[in-house]
Amino acid sequence: MKRINLLVFTFILLTLFAFAPSGKENLNVIFIGDSITRGTASKDLAPPDHAGKLLRQLNRWKTVQVSNQGRSGNTTVNFLPSSKKSFSNVKAAADQFNQDQTATLLFSIMLGTNDSAIKGPLGAPVSPAMYHTNLKTITDSLLSSYPECLIVLNYPLWYSDNAQNKGAEYKKEGQARVLAYWSEIDKLVKSYKGKNKERVYSGDKKAYKYFKANYLTDFRTEEGPSGTFYLHPNQKGDQVLAEFWVKAIVKALQIHARFRAAR
Numbered sequence: 001m002k003r004i005n006l007l008v009f010t011f012i013l014l015t016l017f018a019f020a021p022s023g024k025e026n027l028n029v030i031f032i033g034d035s036i037t038r039g040t041a042s043k044d045l046a047p048p049d050h051a052g053k054l055l056r057q058l059n060r061w062k063t064v065q066v067s068n069q070g071r072s073g074n075t076t077v078n079f080l081p082s083s084k085k086s087f088s089n090v091k092a093a094a095d096q097f098n099q100d101q102t103a104t105l106l107f108s109i110m111l112g113t114n115d116s117a118i119k120g121p122l123g124a125p126v127s128p129a130m131y132h133t134n135l136k137t138i139t140d141s142l143l144s145s146y147p148e149c150l151i152v153l154n155y156p157l158w159y160s161d162n163a164q165n166k167g168a169e170y171k172k173e174g175q176a177r178v179l180a181y182w183s184e185i186d187k188l189v190k191s192y193k194g195k196n197k198e199r200v201y202s203g204d205k206k207a208y209k210y211f212k213a214n215y216l217t218d219f220r221t222e223e224g225p226s227g228t229f230y231l232h233p234n235q236k237g238d239q240v241l242a243e244f245w246v247k248a249i250v251k252a253l254q255i256h257a258r259f260r261a262a263r
């Protein structure tokens with residue numbers, strides 16, 4: 001599977017937005033996730049930064065701001081409202097962004113890799129049912145605090161069956177849990193249909209298949225107790241992931257614009 005050429009990708013996004021009514025003047029996006037969101041290089045080269053650049057290239061808003069709230073090792077448990085750190089940091093970033101009443105506030109969330117681990121990260125292994133509950137608690141809390149926000153729930157990525165590092169053990173059992181999380185996201189998004197003014201959307205599903213096919217070129221080579229494994233996108237993979245996320249964001253904005261126009 002080949003990576004989409006950037007110019008072609010930008011054209012696709014412009015086409016998606018071609019008939020969508022203009023929304024607010026500015027766009028603020030907060031990315032919530034783990035080390036995959038945080039990025040493998042310097043923070044300004046992480047997937048959220050690449051996504052911000054792609055969104056600005058669309059020229060649909062006066063300004064596009066992004067906040068990278070990816071935290072290494074974090075699970076849905078870390079981002080529960082009861083958290084004294086991760087959720088508080090998200091709230092602080094959102095409060096600052098929300099001061100701009102001319103901006104759409106959007107949360108792009110991808111959690112599940114660390115939840116799926118056999119052991120290591122907080123709460124792991126998180127059962128599919130508990131993953132659903134945690135993600136719903138996070139989503140409900142964001143909607144309660146920011147009633148006009150949009151939320152895009154991306155699906156966690158593929159990793160190799162022997163993935164294991166000093167802090168966590170994933171392996172086949174974990175990867176099976178990742179796939180079980182997908183149906184929980186589907187059910188969660190469906191539960192919000194007709195509620196909250198259509199503000200919760202399914203995010204990207206295609207990155208999983210892409211990285212499974214292209215892990216040798218788009219994932220970091222890492223060494224662990226079970227040998228060479230693949231868990232994190234490399235710098236090229238970070239850019240590709242950003243493209244998938246942006247397409248999901250644009251689609252959500254387009255659907256919401258149609259909903260708003262039809263009211």
